[in-house]
Amino acid sequence: MHTTPQIVFLGGGNMATAIITGMINQGGFAPQQIVVVEHNADHRDHLHRTLGVTAFENLAAAVHLSPDVWILAVKPQSMKAALAELSPLVKADQVVLSIAAGLTIATLSEWLQKHKKVVRTMPNTPALVGKGVTGIYAPLSIVSENEQVLINQILLAVGVNVWLQTEAEIDTIAAISGSGPAYVFYVMEHLTAAARQLGFDEETAKLLVQNTFSGAVALADASEDPVDVLRERVTSKGGTTAAALAVFNAQGIDQALIQGTQAATERARELAVELAK
Numbered sequence: 194m195h196t197t198p199q200i201v202f203l204g205g206g207n208m209a210t211a212i213i214t215g216m217i218n219q220g221g222f223a224p225q226q227i228v229v230v231e232h233n234a235d236h237r238d239h240l241h242r243t244l245g246v247t248a249f250e251n252l253a254a255a256v257h258l259s260p261d262v263w264i265l266a267v268k269p270q271s272m273k274a275a276l277a278e279l280s281p282l283v284k285a286d287q288v289v290l291s292i293a294a295g296l297t298i299a300t301l302s303e304w305l306q307k308h309k310k311v312v313r314t315m316p317n318t319p320a321l322v323g324k325g326v327t328g329i330y331a332p333l334s335i336v337s338e339n340e341q342v343l344i345n346q347i348l349l350a351v352g353v354n355v356w357l358q359t360e361a362e363i364d365t366i367a368a369i370s371g372s373g374p375a376y377v378f379y380v381m382e383h384l385t386a387a388a389r390q391l392g393f394d395e396e397t398a399k400l401l402v403q404n405t406f407s408g409a410v411a412l413a414d415a416s417e418d419p420v421d422v423l424r425e426r427v428t429s430k431g432g433t434t435a436a437a438l439a440v441f442n443a444q445g446i447d448q449a450l451i452q453g454t455q456a457a458t459e460r461a462r463e464l465a466v467e468l469a470k
């Protein structure tokens with residue numbers, strides 16, 4: 194590994210930009226340590242202008258690069274074509290870290306001419322504001338301790354990391370924290386609609402819901418009590434909250450959450466097969 198690690202991103206869209214922003218603004222990385230290969234000129238300009246990183250249009254312009262870590266940040270559907278170009282440039286001692294949903298280590302390794310040091314991660318979109326959760330699966334026998342430290346440092350720049358023991362856990366973490374922001378937005382969306390039905394205008398409904406969510410999360414963060422205790426504290430006996438919760442329970446919302454996350458896990462497994470083609 195270089196004394197000052199070098200990182201190359203393949204793809205410089207939303208997620209790569211979020212990670213690079215975190216690496217430079219919070220993670221202690223210098224712009225000189227990072228290069229991006231990105232087809233889109235606007236994305237390249239943005240990365241160069243705002244963060245000072247070098248951005249190349251394609252891998253042909255980047256053949257001289259020899260990074261410690263390649264980060265795969267293109268969409269899953271673009272990955273096969275991207276790896277066909279990348280494959281000849283990857284050396285055995287370099288880590289290839291994927292943030293793409295659904296593509297297994299076996300598939301990525303296959304597309305990289307059996308490259309061994311492949312690490313798989315499952316980020317989530319709050320990474321865009323530095324509050325992400327990233328699941329990381331790195332086969333520990335083939336990724337050194339120094340490499341693990343570097344991977345941890347890169348992803349800590351956009352939130353918290355959870356190191357997983359098996360690759361199968363990437364699918365279950367996808368069902369919780371990967372897709373989870375969508376579940377939260379779903380509840381926010383429908384609570385906003387409920388507020389509209391009760392007569393609030395759009396702006397007030399949004400304000401009520403947004404601040405109720407951020408306030409409740411801040412309270413849970415600040416409190417040592419678990420969320421069920423916090424919930425009970427809001428719920429007066431025979432009061433309004435109890436009336437609402439009785440309906441939620443009767444509708445089986447608790448069970449729906451379990452079944453929904455099971456469906457997400459199953460879909461992740463199916464996607465792995467579909468995307469491998």
Ligand SMILES: NC(=O)C1=CN([C@@H]2O[C@H](COP(=O)(O)OP(=O)(O)OC[C@H]3O[C@@H](n4cnc5c(N)ncnc54)[C@H](O)[C@@H]3O)[C@@H](O)[C@H]2O)C=CC1
Nearest residue numbers: 204206207208230231232266267268269275293294316371
């Ligand atoms: N768990 C989750 O919620 C999330 C996971 N992800 C994963 O992150 C990855 C990136 O997603 P986004 O940043 O949202 O996508 P994006 O579309 O914003 O960025 C991808 C970029 O790759 C570029 N690109 C495509 N092929 C290329 C190639 N061969 N060489 C160079 N550049 C190329 C495109 O021009 C584009 O700017 C995806 O694989 C996705 O699965 C992203 C967001 C959230």
Ligand SMILES: O=C(O)[C@@H]1CCC=N1
Nearest residue numbers: 294295367371372373
């Ligand atoms: O919906 C998806 O398939 C991806 C994985 C986790 C979040 N988005």
